[in-house]
Every structure is written in C-alpha cells, then in structure tokens.
Amino acid sequence: MIRMHYARGVVEEPGRRERKKQQTRRALIETAARLFGERGYDATSVADVAEAADVTKRTFFLHFATKEDVLLSDGPARVELALRVIGEQAPQAPLREVLAEAVHAMIADTASGDLPNGMAALRARLMVDSPAVQARVLRAVFTAQARIAEALRGAYPETLDRVTAAGVVGAVVGAVCAAAIASLENGEGPEAVSEAMRRAAAIALHTVDALGAESD
Amino acid sequence: MIRMHYARGVVEEPGRRERKKQQTRRALIETAARLFGERGYDATSVADVAEAADVTKRTFFLHFATKEDVLLSDGPARVELALRVIGEQAPQAPLREVLAEAVHAMIADTASGDLPNGMAALRARLMVDSPAVQARVLRAVFTAQARIAEALRGAYPETLDRVTAAGVVGAVVGAVCAAAIASLENGEGPEAVSEAMRRAAAIALHTVDALGAESD
DNA sequence: GATCATGAATACACCTGGTATAGTAATATT
DNA sequence: AATATTACTATACCAGGTGTATTCATGATC
Numbered sequence: 001m002i003r004m005h006y007a008r009g010v011v012e013e014p015g016r017r018e019r020k021k022q023q024t025r026r027a028l029i030e031t032a033a034r035l036f037g038e039r040g041y042d043a044t045s046v047a048d049v050a051e052a053a054d055v056t057k058r059t060f061f062l063h064f065a066t067k068e069d070v071l072l073s074d075g076p077a078r079v080e081l082a083l084r085v086i087g088e089q090a091p092q093a094p095l096r097e098v099l100a101e102a103v104h105a106m107i108a109d110t111a112s113g114d115l116p117n118g119m120a121a122l123r124a125r126l127m128v129d130s131p132a133v134q135a136r137v138l139r140a141v142f143t144a145q146a147r148i149a150e151a152l153r154g155a156y157p158e159t160l161d162r163v164t165a166a167g168v169v170g171a172v173v174g175a176v177c178a179a180a181i182a183s184l185e186n187g188e189g190p191e192a193v194s195e196a197m198r199r200a201a202a203i204a205l206h207t208v209d210a211l212g213a214e215s216d
Numbered sequence: 217m218i219r220m221h222y223a224r225g226v227v228e229e230p231g232r233r234e235r236k237k238q239q240t241r242r243a244l245i246e247t248a249a250r251l252f253g254e255r256g257y258d259a260t261s262v263a264d265v266a267e268a269a270d271v272t273k274r275t276f277f278l279h280f281a282t283k284e285d286v287l288l289s290d291g292p293a294r295v296e297l298a299l300r301v302i303g304e305q306a307p308q309a310p311l312r313e314v315l316a317e318a319v320h321a322m323i324a325d326t327a328s329g330d331l332p333n334g335m336a337a338l339r340a341r342l343m344v345d346s347p348a349v350q351a352r353v354l355r356a357v358f359t360a361q362a363r364i365a366e367a368l369r370g371a372y373p374e375t376l377d378r379v380t381a382a383g384v385v386g387a388v389v390g391a392v393c394a395a396a397i398a399s400l401e402n403g404e405g406p407e408a409v410s411e412a413m414r415r416a417a418a419i420a421l422h423t424v425d426a427l428g429a430e431s432d
Numbered sequence: 433g434a435t436c437a438t439g440a441a442t443a444c445a446c447c448t449g450g451t452a453t454a455g456t457a458a459t460a461t462t
Numbered sequence: 463a464a465t466a467t468t469a470c471t472a473t474a475c476c477a478g479g480t481g482t483a484t485t486c487a488t489g490a491t492c
Contacts, residue, residue: 017459021469045448056471061450135351138358142350145394166398167391167416174390175383175423178361182382200383206426207391210419233488237440261477275441277479 025063025073027053032070033122041130068136071123079144082106083151090155096208099152103172103201111194124184124193138177145173159211168207175204241279243269248286249338257346284352287339295360298322299367306371312424315368319388319417327410340400340409354393361389375427384423391420 014022031053035044046067050057064070082102089098110120127134146166153165160168179200183193230238247269251260262283266273280286298318305314326336343350362382369381376384395416399409 015460017467017469020458024469046450047448057449058451058472059470062469065450067449131355134358135355138354139347139351142354142394142397146398149394149398162402163395163398163412163416164419167395167412167419170394170416171387171391171420171423174393175387177390178358178365178386179379179383181358182362182365182379186378196379196383200379200386203380203383203423203426204387204420206422207387207419210422231489233438233440236487240440262479263477272442273478274443274480278440281479283478 024053024055024059028055028060028063029070029073029119033119036071036126037122041126041133066136068133071119071126071133072136072140074119075140075144078106078109079147081109082144082148086148086151086155095152095156095159096205098155099168099172099208100201100205102148103176103205104198107176107194107197107201110197111190121190124180127181128184141173141177145169148173164211168211171207172201172204175200240269240271240275244271244276244279245286245289245335249335252287252342253338257342257349282352284349287335287342287349288352288356290335291356291360294322294325295363297325298360298364302364302367302371311368311372311375312421314371315384315388315424316417316421318364319392319421320414323392323410323413323417326413327406337406340396343397344400357389357393361385364389380427384427387423388417388420391416 028049032044032049035049035052046060047057049070050060053060060070082105085102085105086098089101093101123133123137127137149165149169150162152169153160153162176197179196180193183196188196244265248260248265251265251268262276263273265286266276269276276286298321301318301321302314305317309317339349339353343353365381365385366378368385369376369378392413395412396409399412402408404412
C-alpha cells in the first residue's frame with residue numbers, strides 16, 4: 001500500500017533520501033555539461049561522466065534514459081511554462097495572442113533563465129556538431145510541440161481540430177527553431193539569436209489569421 | 217593519377233562492379249524494410265538484416281552510416297525534386313508560388329511515388345513507436361529544410377536573408393510535418409494524411425505574405 | 433592475355449550506449 | 463527496534479558502430 005501523508009507542512013519537504021537523489025542528479029548534469037564543454041560530446045563517454053561524478057555508469061542511466069537526455073533536463077520546465085501561460089489566458093484571450101505569449105515566454109526563458117548553468121547555450125553548441133544531440137533535441141522539441149498543440153486545441157475546441165492545432169503550432173515552432181539554428185550557424189551572438197527567434201515567431205504567427213480562409 | 221575517360225557513351229554506364237554494389241544496397245534496403253515491417257524496428261538487429269541479406273554486419277555499415285539510415289534511402293531524391301522545382305521556376309515566379317510548388321511536389325511524391333517499396337509509409341509507421349527512427353527522420357527533414365531554405369535565399373536574395381529564409385521554410389515544413397504526424401496518430405489513412413499535409417502547407421504559406429510587415 | 437591497381441566485401445577485434453539482475457546499504461515507516 | 467523502500471553498486475550482457483588487415487572480383491594498362 002502506498003501512503004505519503006507525512007504532514008511536514010503544506011508543501012511536501014523532500015526528505016534526506018530525495019535530496020541526495022537530486023544531489024547526484026545535479027552532479028551528473030553539471031559534470032556532463034563540464035566534460036561535454038571541455039572535450040566535446042562524442043569524445044566524452046557516459047562512463048567518463050559517471051566516473052567524474054563518482055557514481056557508476058548504471059546510476060547515470062537510472063537518472064537519464066539516454067546520454068543525450070542529460071542535456072534536456074531543463075526542457076520540461078520550459079514546456080510547463082508554456083502550458084501555464086496557455087492555461088491562464090486560455091479561452092478568454094484570442095488564440096493568436098495566447099500562442100504569441102506562450103512562444104515569447106519560452107524564448108525569453110531560454111535567453112534569460114539560462115545563466116546559471118548555460119545549458120541551453122551548451123546544447124545549441126553541441127547540436128551543431130553532434131548529429132545525435134541534434135536529433136534528440138529535435139525530437140524533444142517535436143514532443144513539446146505536440147503537447148502545446150493539444151493544450152491549445154483543448155482551449156479552442158471550436159476553432160481547432162487536432163490536426164490543425166498541430167499544424168499551426170508546428171509552423172510557429174518550426175519557424176523559430178529553423179531561424180535559431182540558422183542564426184547560430186551564422187555565428188551570431190545570443191542577442192541576435194533571440195531576436196531572430198522573435199522575428200520568426202512574429203512572421204509565423206500570421207498562420208493563425210489564415211485559419212478560416214484557405215486559398216489553394 | 218586518376219583517369220576515368222572510358223567513353224561508354226554520353227552517360228557513364230555503371231559497369232559490373234558498381235551494379236553489384238547497388239544490388240547489395242538494394243538487397244539491404246528491401247530486406248531491412250521487410251524485417252522491420254514483420255518484426256518491428258527494435259526487434260530487428262542490424263546483424264539480422266545483414267544475415268538475411270547474406271552479407272556481413274560490416275557491409276551494412278559500409279552502405280549506411282546508421283541503422284536508421286536504411287530507412288532514408290529515398291530522402292535525397294525527394295529533396296532533389298524540390299530543389300529542381302525551385303531551380304526551374306526560381307526568380308521569375310513569385311516566392312510564394314515557388315515554395316508552394318516545391319512543397320506540393322514533395323507531398324505528391326511522398327504519396328504517389330511510394331508504391332514500389334512503400335518506404336515512406338513504413339517510415340511513418342516506424343516513427344510512431346521508435347524514438348530513434350523519429351529522431352533520425354526529424355533530423356533528415358531538418359537538414360533537407362536547410363538546403364531548401366538556402367536555395368530559396370539564393371533565388372530571392374533581396375527578399376530573403378539567410379535567417380528569414382530558414383524561418384519561412386521552417387514554418388511550412390514544420391506545419392506539414394506536425395500535421396502529418398497528428399493525422400497519423402489520429403489513425404487516419406494515407407489519403408487523409410496527404411490532405412492534412414496539403415492543408416497545413418496552404419495555411420503556413422501565409423507566412424510568406426507577412427514577410428514585409430511584422431507587427432510584433 | 434598477363435599484370436597491376438582499385439575497391440567492395442569479409443573476418444575479427446574492439447569500443448560505447450544501454451539493459452538485466454542480483455545484491456548492499458541507507459533511509460523512511462510501523 | 464523491526465521492517466519495507468529505494469538509491470546505488472557490481473557485474474555480465476546485448477546491440478550499434480568503427481578500425482584494420484585481408485580477400486577477391488573487377489577494370490585499366492601493357
């Protein structure tokens with residue numbers, strides 16, 4: 001039987017075990033980020049990371065499903081952010097504005113909330129020369145995109161069916177991603193990259209206006 | 217010294233060696249497609265495919281860089297198709313129409329030109345339940361998208377800079393892909409999927425009209 | 433036609449990502 | 463204090479992927 005009703009206050013304080021777990025997790029993330037940054041992604045094996053973090057390779061895979069996943073630890077939070085924005089403004093505000101808000105929030109979060117460990121920046125760097133990372137990140141983006149699309153469809157069931165919602169969100173996210181990568185490959189700095197993402201979002205958001213009238 | 221001036225006619229006929237190479241390549245593709253279809257992707261090892269095609273595992277990797285790549289053999293042709301469409305209609309026709317033509321050509325090719333081996337259909341099926349396939353396909357799409365964007369930028373240098381081109385193409389491709397997957401996950405048939413892709417493309421193509429005026 | 437160079441395929445060893453299993457020790461619950 | 467969880471370890475294993483030396487058919491040259 002599962003019972004978790006220890007009344008440690010309103011919010012459940014983690015307890016020593018959970019704290020230690022998060023500690024190893026953080027150690028793995030930071031160690032991985034450091035080694036990937038120093039030696040490159042491919043030149044760093046999971047065994048190296050585990051060794052440097054003083055745990056076994058097995059432990060690494062108890063925390064992360066794949067080697068790439070250690071780079072995606074901040075992904076879920078960003079998706080939750082977007083979903084929260086949608087949940088708050090949802091059916092009252094017009095679709096276009098809600099989607100715009102959500103995307104802008106994610107872009108801003110990527111740019112500003114990244115200072116502590118620089119994970120997004122590192123990920124961007126590694127994406128350029130590691131196909132595996134690129135593929136995994138794209139898949140993560142795609143999954144996130146699908147969740148956002150479902151949330152939007154739920155909020156505007158009369159305007160959006162499942163496929164249309166996916167299409168619209170796909171357009172915006174696709175534009176933002178492609179612009180970001182292009183900007184990165186252009187060698188532009190974080191400032192310019194963010195600007196490129198915002199511009200791409202603004203342009204792609206016009207798809208929303210086109211929802212009713214499809215010529216062709 | 218390298219000399220390849222055997223005059224076998226205007227077009228270079230392949231010769232026995234090259235033909236045998238292509239033969240093993242085809243055998244690997246067909247065998248892989250069959251086994252993946254029968255047992256599923258993850259349940260089929262590269263060794264299995266090689267064995268069934270009567271070659272060594274090493275030979276498989278001389279033809280394909282990764283296990284996933286054997287599913288992408290028809291990808292390059294589809295990209296070339298789009299580039300050809302762009303190259304033919306390029307700067308004369310308006311950007312919107314050229315992009316529309318290119319995308320429609322790719323969609324049509326996916327739907328109709330797929331009968332011989334059903335590779336696109338198989339790929340779509342396998343994407344749904346194999347993360348590795350999904351990731352690799354997304355990466356392939358992303359790469360293709362970058363090439364198309366570059367071609368467009370070359371054709372309309374005054375309208376498009378690098379980042380904008382990437383954004384526009386990213387929007388259209390992103391919309392089409394997302395719609396296709398959503399439709400597939402909806403359990404819709406090939407007919408409906410194609411229709412979903414066309415609709416998504418039509419909607420996303422409105423981004424092109426928004427190129428001049430960006431109201432943030 | 434004999435000879436030589438090329439390159440597709442082989443055989444074999446090896447590394448790394450990822451998993452299964454059984455076990456240990458610290459932590460949480462009663 | 464006794465018991466149940468559970469993060470972590472140790473170890474062996476599988477599959478994807480690569481390096482290297484070798485074989486052998488093919489294509490070029492004489």
